[in-house]
Amino acid sequence: MKWEVVIGLEVHTQLSTVSKIFSGASTAFGAAPNTQACNIDLAYPGVLPVLNEAAVDKAIRLGLALGSKINQKNVFARKNYFYPDLPKGYQISQMDLPVVEGGQIAIQLGDEEKVIRLTRAHLEEDAGKSLHEDFHGLSGIDLNRAGTPLLEIVSEPDMRSVEEAVAYARALYTLVTWLGICDGNMQEGSFRMDVNVSVRPQGQEAFGTRREIKNLNSFRFLEQAAKYEIQWQIDQLEDGGKIQQATVLFDPDTGETRMMRSKEDAHDYRYFPDPDLLPVRIGDEWIARVKGEMPELPEQMKARFAEQYGLSAYDAALLTASLAQARYFEAAAGDCGQGKLVANWINGEIAARLNRDGGDIAACPIGPQRLAGLVMRIADATLSSKLAKQVFDAMWDCDLSADAIIERDGLKQVSDVGAIEKMVEDAIAANPKAVEEFRAGKEKALNALAGQVMKASKGKANPAQVLEILKNKLTA
Amino acid sequence: MSLTQQDVARIAKLARIAVTEQEIDAIGQQLNDIFGLIEKMQAVNTDNVEPMAHPQDVALRLRADAVTEQDRRDAFMALAPQTEAGLFLVPKVIE
Structure with missing residues (x-):
């Protein structure tokens, strides 16, 4: 059976602000653990988030570049789940009314261009980091990254091959770095990709069941992981199996994807509007200003x-x-x-x-x-x-x-007519056989003579001039 | 809508609240009462009413992008039950 691949991407781009999305703590990379985590990032009782204007600015910038709709009223929501590197017990994100909706980006595939549609882009805060190695059976938590502004950019399932997925990811990467909204440092996690993959029989309208590969931080891993996953799904289906919706992780060492969680224990995030944050209003003047600043x-x-x-x-x-x-x-x-x-x-x-x-x-x-x-x-x-x-x-x-x-x-090309004429005459005198051949109609002999002149000039004679003078002398 | 015992157990698990067998029925009843209230509200005609994200019609105040917080790790760590090498230590959780 011929299978068709369907791919969609969710990309977390870290916005290049100096401070966090809801607090005045620094976002600089590489600081000693927990030295850039303030009471808001640590979720102390009684603290309130205050939105960073620059994060909204950068989201508008992307929206304008993609031809998206900027939601002039957008709303922050709480995404509830428990994990030690998320001290509040919820991540502040956007659900029903994201800052950016729709839009598109063109990708180049050889000589062909294809347009990939965007679903949305929403603002949210990053979580901290968990270190699982060697703390007497405990995990270490570093909350420096907690609260770093992210723009999650979600595509429609418009890609039909791994090549298209990589081209899309690269085009988006070029755009966010070009716009100056993301520093593009992939080793530091500034551009992290989740890829949704499914396959369906060629010609079938309905999508197959998808599996999501989480957290890929290089284009090479994206390519390897998607290729492996597609083959795995096709093998399952051709062996008469079914695909269960699941979240999987890619292991760069083995080149394989493995199950992280199935749909049954998928999170139920129980989103609701965050009562700590009022709706964000983006006035026409604000959009006009960002438009004026666009490169x-x-x-x-x-x-x-x-x-x-x-x-x-x-x-x-x-x-x-x-x-x-x-x-x-x-x-x-x-x-x-x-x-x-x-x-x-x-x-x-x-x-x-x-x-x-x-x-x-x-x-x-x-x-x-x-x-x-x-x-x-x-x-x-x-x-x-x-x-x-x-x-x-x-x-x-x-x-x-x-x-x-x-x-x-002394690499100057010799264009002095006198000097070249002298070398041409020498070459004619030294190669009577070639001269005879040329006069007998063998054009190729001219190249041999020109080669002699170039050699005599140590490659510095102007080749066009050499040919012209040679021809003149021989046909005179 | 009426919640089953299983629904109640699942909600409690998601919220990380320990609910004993004995409490499940009582909590289920309370939650069902809340659903009853929601049903009443949902019966109201809200055509042409824009959904509100906040009861007050005011816009969010924003701050300029500047670092205003100092490193206060020592003070925060003094309140934590266990720390090491500048990290907060927690029971191991690997997903």
């Missing part, structure tokens, strides 16, 4: 790059994969006025090297200004592409400018 979005910038610098859609998409990369490109292209050449270097040589070293554009040892300096020397024919590569290699390992390296290593 140019990836999609818009992509279109502009293609138009303004004459780039292909593919090149423009690569350059706008992150805001840092796009800014790098614009800085370099602005400096030298050679957008197409700059794009070729960033998407070619630089991308290949960064990929090899596992870094992003921020780790590129050649800054945009130096790259512009190199590109300028290619554009004005000082460097052939071969020499440019040589200069680039040297620039990667030092902080000299392209001009300084050209000067130091």
